[in-house]
Amino acid sequence: MIIVSDRAADIDPDLLKDLDVHFASLRITLDNHTYESGIDLDGETFYKILGATDSFPTTSQPSAGEFAELYRKLAKTGEEILSIHISSGLSGTFSAATTGAQMAPEAKVTVWDSMTLSCPLGWQVEVAARMAKAGASIEEILKRLAVLRDNCEGIYTLDTLKYLIHGGRISHIKGLLASVLNIKPIIGVDKVTGKYIQLARQVSTKRSIQAIADVVADKYGAGSRLRVQLLHGNNPTGIEILREKMAAVFDCVWLPTVPIAPVLGAHTGAGIVGLAVGPASLFED
Structure with a gap:
């Protein structure tokens, strides 16, 4: 099973070294420059730029088409896909992922609403990836994620x-x-x-x-x-x-x-x- 998430998940990189997780891009525009969060803009640089400007940053989620493209690419492995995302109440990312999955019928995708963000989202991603690596079923992983969502x-x-x-x-x-x-x-x-x-x-x-x-x-x-x-x-x-x-x-x-x-x-x-x-x-x- 392949785990997909987005850059709203804050995860210590050392926790992911041995885990197979793919991240959809989230973009941020600041001072007329657009960056991919976590790729070409890290936290230290971002806050340095933010402190030196009067402009407000804006963010944009991945499109449904971008999710569909990612799912099609991953589907070529023959693996099932579990896509875990920032709360649907805070971002349209979950909705875009759901539509993207519908656009890629050749991929077997389950989209999960974490109902959270940042480190709590990262924890769900981490646990799902570890369980997937150990051979757990999608049903077992979703049951565990529901417990984490309710109790963290x-x-x-x-x-x-x-x-x-x-x-x-x-x-x-x-x-x-x-x-x-x-x-x-x-x-x-x-x-x-x-x-x-x-x-x-x-x-x-x-x-x-x-x-x-x-x-x-x-x-x-x-x-x-x-x-x-x-x-x-x-x-x-x-x-x-x-x-x-x-x-x-x-x-x-x-x-x-x-x-x-x-x-x-x-x-x-x-x-x-x-x-x-x-x-x-x-x-x-």
Whole structure:
């Protein structure tokens, strides 16, 4: 079985060394230049450019035709294809992949809506690829992905709301009010709609970072043994604040910290701090 995903998945490259995963391109345009996220634009370069310009970046998903072309190419191997993508509530990528699969009837494709993004999406891709390598069936993999989708979270806080406002992901009025009051939201992705939701809020960046651990405790309970992966957009100081707080409250199984992908940073700006989190037991068999 072949696993396909997109560049909205944040995955430590070392985890993919022995796994066969193909990624559809997601593009980002900044200062009149168009890049492929994760290919010719890495996080460090992206945030450097972003900090030096007044323009807003824009993103574009792969077309259905591009997915169809990829599926046809992969179908020549004779392998079944599982295509795992960013939440349908946040991007049209899932819809494009579904249409692309219909355009390539010679390929046996199952398209999966992760209902998340970033590292939690990466975790689903990682587990699916490992199970596929071990010979698991599509039914077994989808059952496992459903458990991960229901029990793992991505939780983030932002230093600025202007990029979410510009992209229409939060209302202009609410965003301006929060900015004036210096309110820093803690956000996640709703498991029903697949859209961003506010989980809590604080009145400073440091407090909002620390409050992420409180949100985690409300869901999993203090002292729980959790798989944790930290991520950020050019905010190493914020990451250390979050690491210290999480380590004080939970028994953490740490994965390598990763920079948030440029295609996601385009929606959040620099300064974002967050984590992927879920019960460690889900990854230990």
